[in-house]
Structures are given as C-alpha cells and as structure tokens.
Amino acid sequence: MEAGQNLIGGGWRASDSGATFVTVDPTNGETIGVVPDGGATDIDAAVTAARDALGDPQWARMSPSERARLLWRVADLLERDAEEIAVLETRDQGQPLRIARNVSVAGAVEHFRYYAGWCTKIDGRAPAHSRADALNYTRRVPVGVCGLITPWNFPLLIAAWKLAPALACGNTVVLKPAEQTPLTALRLARIFIEAGFPPGVVNVVTGGPEAGRALVEHDGVDKVSFTGSTEVGRSIVRGSAGNLKRLSLELGGKAASVIVGDADLERAVAGNLQSGIQNSGQVCAASSRFYVARPRYEEFAERLAKAAAAVQLGPGQDPDTQMGPVVGEEHLSRVDGYVRSGVEQGAALLTGGARAAGPLARGSFYLPTVFADADDGMRIAREEIFGPVLTVMPFDDLDEVAARVNDSEYGLAASVWTRDLATAHHLADRIHAGCVRVNMVAGIDPAAPWGGMKASGWGREMGTEAIEDYTEVKSVWIGLE
Incomplete structure (x- = not known):
C-alpha cells in the first residue's frame, strides 16, 4: 500500500492536523494508499514556501538554460520510471494501462520537454512608438506563486500540462491534486526533488475541498489554474476576488x-x-x-x-x-x-x-x-x-x-x-x-492551445498561449535626453 506525505518547502510532512484519507482502486474498492488530508494551515505553509522560493536567488536568478535543463531532467526521470508510474496511475484512477503508458505518462514527458524548449525563448519586444526622446521595451516576467488544482480523470497528464509552463516561465507552484487520485502527484513530487529543483519551487498538498478553497482564497497566490467542473469553476471565480488573482479555467464540456x-x-x-x-x-x-x-x-x-x-x-x-x-x-x-x-x-x-x-x-x-x-x-x-x-x-x-x-x-x-x-x-x-x-x-x-468558450472556461493550456497565461508583460521606458 502506498503511503504519502506532502511536499512543502523541500521537505516531506504530514498534515498539520494529522488527518489522513485513503485512496482506493476503483477496480475492486480496495485501499491502495493513505495520504495527508491537508487543510488551510498546510496550504498556508506551502504558499509561504513558494513565495520565499520566488525571491530566492537560487531560483529567481537561475538562467533560462538551467531551468530548461531541470525540466528536461524531469522528463528523463518520468521516462525512466514510466512503467511504475503508469501502473500507479492505473491502480489509482482505473484507466487501462495502455492509456496510462501511451497517453498519461508519455504525454507528461512530452509536455516537460516541450516547455523545456520554451525557457530560452520567453522574450519581449521593442514597440515602434512615436516618442523620439525615449526607448521602450517589454519583458515577460513570472506571474508569481501559482496554485494548480487538478482533476481525477487524467491526474498525471493534467498536472504536467500546468506544471511545465508555469515553471518554464519562472513561477513557483503549489499543486493540489484531486482527493480521489493523489498518488501520481506525490510520485511526481519525488521526481522534482531528484531532478534538483530548489526547495519551495514545487510544493504538493493533498486534501479535499477545504485545501482547494484555501489555495484559491490565499492572498499569497497570484494565479490559479483549475481543471474541473463548471460549478466549481464558478466558485473559484468568486473565491479569487480578494486579491484579483489571474485565472485559467478549463471546465466542463458536452x-x-x-x-x-x-x-x-x-x-x-x-x-x-x-x-x-x-x-x-x-x-x-x-x-x-x-x-x-x-x-x-x-x-x-x-x-x-x-x-x-x-x-x-x-x-x-x-x-x-x-x-x-x-x-x-x-x-x-x-x-x-x-x-x-x-x-x-x-x-x-x-x-x-x-x-x-x-x-x-x-x-x-x-x-x-x-x-x-x-x-x-x-x-x-x-x-x-x-x-x-x-x-x-x-x-x-x-x-x-x-x-x-x-x-x-x-x-x-x-x-x-x-x-x-x-x-x-x-x-x-x-x-x-x-x-x-x-x-x-x-x-x-x-504545441497546440487547448481550452473552451462560454461555460467551458477561460484561458488556454498548452502552446504559446500557456506561456502568455503564466507571465505578466512589463513595459520599460528609457529616457534618451
């Protein structure tokens, strides 16, 4: 049976309350894992760790090529352990093993490699403005601390398509996987540690709706990316209003x-x-x-x-x-x-x-x-x-x-x-x-944008569009006189 702890600030810890919950194999209803039932205090600790890491020179001043190397290393480690992780995904979620291998794990590998390539290509422009006394240029800078909330249908793949662009852009993250399928998120957390990411850059907290609400409402979070139901998406819009978080919402469909x-x-x-x-x-x-x-x-x-x-x-x-x-x-x-x-x-x-x-x-x-x-x-x-x-x-x-x-x-x-x-x-x-x-x-x-119109969500995952969603544009004026 799998046992897990949350990854916060580079260390492994139980929930502050000591509470846990079980995850089961939907094939037979048997318990296959026990993980922390994180709450608001655990989320607060993770957000604090992510904000500290955001300003730490070890991450903030890391070169784009070094970020690319770390993301590529994550892909290599996923590939190395592909069979083990695919079996874990199948046991926790129920999807056929061929889907876990060829879609979930293989897709996660491709996302990390694709966005590793983006690290050295996130740049600005020099607009052709009408002021002769100044130079203007723009830069794309990280949004900040990103709360990533993933669903239970493709736990590993959807985590990858949020984590990879967020990290490529220089953000730090708190990942909250669905309580029904937490195991591959915790396994992925171990890979980030092995790959060499600085402490606090990637944090993973397992838990239920309380943890999700705390992440959405936390004033230390600058952006939330959520994949799930339209009903929950609407509640996230309301909950994020306190500090006007940026939102990416990939919601329901018919x-x-x-x-x-x-x-x-x-x-x-x-x-x-x-x-x-x-x-x-x-x-x-x-x-x-x-x-x-x-x-x-x-x-x-x-x-x-x-x-x-x-x-x-x-x-x-x-x-x-x-x-x-x-x-x-x-x-x-x-x-x-x-x-x-x-x-x-x-x-x-x-x-x-x-x-x-x-x-x-x-x-x-x-x-x-x-x-x-x-x-x-x-x-x-x-x-x-x-x-x-x-x-x-x-x-x-x-x-x-x-x-x-x-x-x-x-x-x-x-x-x-x-x-x-x-x-x-x-x-x-x-x-x-x-x-x-x-x-x-x-x-x-x-490489292709993914997302919906109307009640199916805001923003886009993947492609260049994800880079835009995980960065802010800063305009800089230089006086020439």
Missing part, C-alpha cells in the same frame, strides 16, 4: 459530433465510440451527443450500439481491457442517475444502461450506454455526464445542426465527420468551441 451524410460511417462509428468511452467517458472533450444526417441516422445508431455492446470491460492492468471502471461508487451513481433520467424522459435505450454484473460487480464498472430517439431538451443531451453514455439524434440540414450544436452552455470541443472539405470548414467556422476536430477524435498536443 462535446457534439456531427456526422454528415457523406461521412465514412465505418470510421465515424469507430472514432466516435473511441472518443465516447475513452477513460470510461471521463474526458471533458469526450464525444457524447451525436447529430447524424437523417438518411444515415438509424444505421449509425445501430452500428454504434452494436460496437458499444462488444467493448471489453475489465481491470486496467489486463491487456485485453478496452474500458476500465469509472473513478468510484459515488460517480457511478451519478452516471446511473443520468441514464435513468434518459429512460424516464423517453429516449430509447439501445444498449448498456447498468453497472456491469458478475466478477466486475466488485468494482465501479458501468456498461457503455447508447441512447437513440432523444431530443436536445433531455438531460442526457444537455448536461455533462462524464461517463460512457452516448446520445444519438438526427438532423436535416447544416444550418439546423450548427444551431443545435451551439445551443449549449458549453463550448470546449466538437467533431465533424465528412468527406467534403467545404462542409468541414463551414461547420468548423460556425461551431462555437475552443477545439473542432474533423475526421479525428484527438486534438491535444503540447
């Missing part, structure tokens, strides 16, 4: 997928099923509401249901597993509640709609579920379920479907499936989402 009449149906079914059930549907950009051209609607729904019914459920470490459990019993009950609402509101349940039976009943396994004959007003078509629940609806023309896709509070991601280039560009332009994918199911890379 990703639409539009299957045009000329689409390759075989590819569209396979791709959309993959998107909808990846990580058991616990992906903010998972395709979950499908708009299918009416002449292809019945065929698509039947094919999708048949493919979903054939998905192999099982423990993440089983190489034959295609879909693991949801993160825990509380979340399984939430997913099942949405399915019951779909049935009650009159949608046709084509497959799934229940937790798995037999040996898998010990864990939090939910069958891939497909609904047809739904409408846009149903909860299963409007609200984020965050589970393997897919809803199929017909459409008649492109103007209609664009309006229906946009009739949502969310705007994180969407997909379009068509062989026609003009249709692809037309719909990509009209859909209000931060990311539109055409004939593909993935759209994340360290």
